[in-house]
Amino acid sequence: MRTFRARLILLGGGLAVFSVLLTTAFQTWHARQDLIHATEIQGEEIGRLLGHGAQATLLAESGGPSLSIHDLIDDLLSGEQVQAAWILDQDGKEIAVGHGTTHAAELTGEDRARIEAIDGMTVSYFTETALTIVTPSSSLNGGGDWTVLLRIDRSELDSSLRSEILIGLAVFLVVALAAFLLMSQIAGWLSAPLADITAAAAAMETRTYTPEMLRRVTARKDELGRLAETFAGMAREVLGREEILEGLVRERTSELNEKNLQLEAANARVAEELRITQRMQISILPTQALEMDGARVFARMIPAREVGGDFYDFMNIDDHRIAVVIGDVSGKGVPAAFFMAVARTVLRRLALAGGAPGETLASANDELCEVNPLELFVTAFVGILDRRDGSFVYANAGHNPPCLISRDGEVTFLERTGGMALGVMPDLPQGERSITIAPGEAVFLYTDGVTEAFDANGVQFEEERMLAVLKQKVAGETLVERMINAVERFSDGAERSDDVTVLSLDRTASEAPDTTVGAPVPDPAAAETTLVIIVANRSEELGRLAETVGRFAEENELSPRAAMQLDMAIEEIVSNVIKYGFDTGDVREDAVELSLKLTAGRLAIRVADRGRPFDPLADAPEPDIGASVEDRPIGGLGVHLVKTVMADLRYTRDDDRNVLDMVLDLTPPT
Amino acid sequence: MQIDTATHGDLLVMAPQGRLDSNTSPALESTLLERIEGGETQVSIDFSGVDYISSAGLRVLLMAAKRTGAAGGQFSMHSMAPEIREVFEISGFLTILKVHPDLTAVLANR
Numbered sequence: 175m176r177t178f179r180a181r182l183i184l185l186g187g188g189l190a191v192f193s194v195l196l197t198t199a200f201q202t203w204h205a206r207q208d209l210i211h212a213t214e215i216q217g218e219e220i221g222r223l224l225g226h227g228a229q230a231t232l233l234a235e236s237g238g239p240s241l242s243i244h245d246l247i248d249d250l251l252s253g254e255q256v257q258a259a260w261i262l263d264q265d266g267k268e269i270a271v272g273h274g275t276t277h278a279a280e281l282t283g284e285d286r287a288r289i290e291a292i293d294g295m296t297v298s299y300f301t302e303t304a305l306t307i308v309t310p311s312s313s314l315n316g317g318g319d320w321t322v323l324l325r326i327d328r329s330e331l332d333s334s335l336r337s338e339i340l341i342g343l344a345v346f347l348v349v350a351l352a353a354f355l356l357m358s359q360i361a362g363w364l365s366a367p368l369a370d371i372t373a374a375a376a377a378m379e380t381r382t383y384t385p386e387m388l389r390r391v392t393a394r395k396d397e398l399g400r401l402a403e404t405f406a407g408m409a410r411e412v413l414g415r416e417e418i419l420e421g422l423v424r425e426r427t428s429e430l431n432e433k434n435l436q437l438e439a440a441n442a443r444v445a446e447e448l449r450i451t452q453r454m455q456i457s458i459l460p461t462q463a464l465e466m467d468g469a470r471v472f473a474r475m476i477p478a479r480e481v482g483g484d485f486y487d488f489m490n491i492d493d494h495r496i497a498v499v500i501g502d503v504s505g506k507g508v509p510a511a512f513f514m515a516v517a518r519t520v521l522r523r524l525a526l527a528g529g530a531p532g533e534t535l536a537s538a539n540d541e542l543c544e545v546n547p548l549e550l551f552v553t554a555f556v557g558i559l560d561r562r563d564g565s566f567v568y569a570n571a572g573h574n575p576p577c578l579i580s581r582d583g584e585v586t587f588l589e590r591t592g593g594m595a596l597g598v599m600p601d602l603p604q605g606e607r608s609i610t611i612a613p614g615e616a617v618f619l620y621t622d623g624v625t626e627a628f629d630a631n632g633v634q635f636e637e638e639r640m641l642a643v644l645k646q647k648v649a650g651e652t653l654v655e656r657m658i659n660a661v662e663r664f665s666d667g668a669e670r671s672d673d674v675t676v677l678s679l680d681r682t683a684s685e686a687p688d689t690t691v692g693a694p695v696p697d698p699a700a701a702e703t704t705l706v707i708i709v710a711n712r713s714e715e716l717g718r719l720a721e722t723v724g725r726f727a728e729e730n731e732l733s734p735r736a737a738m739q740l741d742m743a744i745e746e747i748v749s750n751v752i753k754y755g756f757d758t759g760d761v762r763e764d765a766v767e768l769s770l771k772l773t774a775g776r777l778a779i780r781v782a783d784r785g786r787p788f789d790p791l792a793d794a795p796e797p798d799i800g801a802s803v804e805d806r807p808i809g810g811l812g813v814h815l816v817k818t819v820m821a822d823l824r825y826t827r828d829d830d831r832n833v834l835d836m837v838l839d840l841t842p843p844t
Numbered sequence: 845m846q847i848d849t850a851t852h853g854d855l856l857v858m859a860p861q862g863r864l865d866s867n868t869s870p871a872l873e874s875t876l877l878e879r880i881e882g883g884e885t886q887v888s889i890d891f892s893g894v895d896y897i898s899s900a901g902l903r904v905l906l907m908a909a910k911r912t913g914a915a916g917g918q919f920s921m922h923s924m925a926p927e928i929r930e931v932f933e934i935s936g937f938l939t940i941l942k943v944h945p946d947l948t949a950v951l952a953n954r
Contacts, residue, residue: 815898
C-alpha cells in the first residue's frame with residue numbers, strides 16, 4: 175500500500191500547501207497595500223498640516239505672531255522619515271522647500287508631471303530610494319490651492335514589508351509541515367485496512383492466513399469493513415474446501431499405495447510362480463547326455479521369458495534301440511507348461527513300451543485328446559534308432575522336420591510323415607518313415623524357437639542361419655552348444671519370446687573309421703572345450719570378443735602378461751580377417767570361430783574363418799623392426815607381434831576355412 | 845576412450861585410459877595428431893592407465909613419433925607396465941622410441 179499511501183500524502187499535502195501558499199501571498203500583498211495606504215494617509219495629514227501651517231504663517235506675517243514656514247518644515251524634517259518637503263502654490267511655484275542634510279532637494283520631471291496632474295486627490299509613487307506623496311492643501315483663505323510634496327525614505331517601509339513577507343513564509347512553512355504530517359496520519363489511517371487485506375490475501379497464497387489478520391478491518395462499519403468481511407468469508411470457505419480436498423487426496427494416496435503394494439506382491443508372486451513352473455519344466459527333461467556305443471544324444475532347452483511348452487526326451491528302449499522325442503505345445507504360460515508335462519509323460523511311457531513311432535504318436539494323441547479342456551495341441555516328433563544297423567524309424571506329428579547331416583556337411587530335411595499335431599482330434603492315423611544314419615552322420619531335432627528367434631531389429635534367425643551352423647560338420651555337444659550360442663548371440667538384446675530347443679543324435683564310428691571322405695572338422699574344443707565363440711565379420715564384434723576373452727582369462731587366472739598376449743593375438747588375427755578377409759558388404763554371422771582350450775601350462779587357440787584364403791605366416795610381410803623412426807612403415811606389425819608371442823603357430827586351409835592354430839605358453843618367462 | 849591431458853611448460857602429457865586397441869586407437873590418433881599439428885611437438889605419453897595395447901595402438905604412437913620428429917620436436921613415453929613394455933620390445937619400438945620410467949625422468953631428459 176505504499177503507493178496508495180504516498181499518493182494520498184502527496185495529494186492532500188500538496189493541496190494544503192498550495193492553498194496556504196495562495197493565502198499567504200494574498201495576505202502579504204494585502205499588507206503591502208495597507209502599508210502604502212497608511213503612509214499615504216500619513217503623508218496627506220502632514221501635507222495638510224504643512225499647508226495650513228504655511229497659510230497661518232502668511233496670515234501671521236500680516237499681524238499675528240510670527241511663525242516661519244521654514245520652522246514648520248524643519249520640524250517635520252527632524253524626524254528621519256521625511257527626507258524632503260515642498261510647498262507649491264497653484265502655479266507650481268515653490269513657496270517653501272526643506273530638506274535634510276543627506277538629501278538633495280530637487281523636483282524631478284515626474285514630480286512636476288504628478289503635481290500638474292493632481293486633481294484634489296493624494297497620490298503616491300515609488301522611486302528608487304523613496305516614496306513620494308503629492309497631496310493638495312486647500313487654502314483656508316480661499317486664495318487658491320497649494321500642493322505639498324513629501325519625499326519619504328522607503329527603507330523603513332521596505333523593512334516593514336520584508337518582515338511581513340518573512341512572517342508569511344514562516345506561517346506557510348509551519349502550516350505546510352503540519353499539513354503533511356496530518357495527511358500522512360490520514361493516509362496511514364485510510365490505507366491500513368487495505369494493507370491488512372492485502373497481507374491476508376498474500377497469507378492465503380502461502381497458507382498462513384488466520385482470521386485474526388483481518389479483525390481490525392472487519393470491526394469497521396464502512397465499505398472496507400464490508401470488503402474485509404466478504405474476504406474473510408471467502409477465505410473460510412476456500413480453506414475449508416482445501417482441507418477437505420487434501421484429506422481426500424491423502425486418503426486416495428494411501429489407498430493407492432496400498433493397492434500398489436498389493437499389486438507388487440501379486441506380481442512378485444506370479445513371477446515367482448512362473449519361475450518355479452519354468453524350473454519344474456526344465457527339471458523333468460533329461461539333463462545327462464546319452465552316450466552309448468555307436469550313438470550319442472545331446473539336447474538343450476533355453477526357456478522363454480514367459481513359460482513356453484517345448485520339451486525333448488531321449489531314452490534307451492532296450493539294449494540296442496534309442497528313442498528321441500521333441501515336442502512343442504501351442505500357446506504359452508502355465509497351461510502350455512502343464513500340457514507339456516502331460517504330453518511328455520504320455521510320450522515317454524508309450525515310447526518306453528517299445529511301440530513303433532507312428533503307433534506311439536497315435537496313442538498319445540488319443541490320450542491327450544481326453545485331457546485337453548483348453549484345446550491346446552502339441553507338435554511332436556518321435557524317432558527310434560537301432561544302434562546296430564543305423565536304421566532310424568520316425569513319425570512326425572506336425573513338427574518342424576529334423577535335419578540329417580551327412581559326414582561332408584550336407585544337410586537334408588527328413589521327409590514329413592503326414593501326421594497331424596496331437597490333441598486336436600482323436601483316432602487319427604500317424605504315418606512312419608525310415609532312413610539309415612551312417613556312422614559320422616547326425617540327426618538334428620529342433621523347435622521353431624530356433625528358426626523363429628528374433629534379433630533386436632525384429633529379423634528372424636530362419637533356416638538359413640541354422641543350416642550355416644549345421645554345415646560346420648560338428649556333432650554332439652559341440653553342435654548343440656554352437657546352435658544355442660548362435661541363436662543367443664543373434665537374439666542378444668531382444669526378448670526371447672519362445673523356448674529354444676535343440677537335440678542332436680549322431681552315430682559315432684564304432685566300426686572301422688571311414689577316412690576316405692571328409693571326417694568332421696577336428697574341433698580342438700570337442701573334448702575339452704573351454705570356450706567357443708562365433709563372431710560375424712563386423713568390427714563391432716571385436717569389443718564383444720575381447721570382453722569374452724578377458725573374462726575367460728580372468729576366470730582361468732591367466733597372468734596379466736598372458737592375458738594381454740592372448741587378447742592381442744586374437745585382436746590382431748580377427749581384425750585382419752574382418753578387415754581384409756571378405757568382400758565389402760559380404761557380412762556373415764559365422765565368419766570367424768574362435769576356440770580356446772586350456773591345458774596345464776598351455777593355451778591352444780584356434781581361429782577358423784570363412785574369409786578368402788590367407789596364410790598370415792607366409793603371406794604377411796615381415797616388418798623391419800630395426801628401422802629408424804623415419805624409415806619404419808606405419809602398420810604391418812600385428813602378425814609379427816602374434817608370431818613373436820606365440821610358442822607355436824600352424825596354418826591350414828580346410829575346405830573353405832582358414833584355420834590358424836596357436837599355442838600360448840603360460841609358464842612365466844625366466 | 846578417456847584421455848587425460850596435462851602440460852608441463854611446453855611438454856604435452858597425454859594419458860590414455862584402458863585399452864589401446866583397434867576400436868579405441870582412432871580416438872587417441874585424432875586427439876594426439878591434432879595437438880601436434882597445432883604446434884605442440886614436445887609430447888610424452890603416460891602409459892600408467894593403459895592395460896592393453898595392440899598393433900593399432902602402436903601404429904598411432906609411431907605416427908606421433910614421426911610427426912613430432914618432422915616438426916623438430918621430441919616424443920617419448922613413460923610409466924609403462926611390464927607386459928605393455930614387452931609388446932614395445934618385440935615390435936622393435938624400444939630401439940626407436942624413448943621410454944622413461946616416469947614423468948620426472950621425462951622432464952629431466954629434455
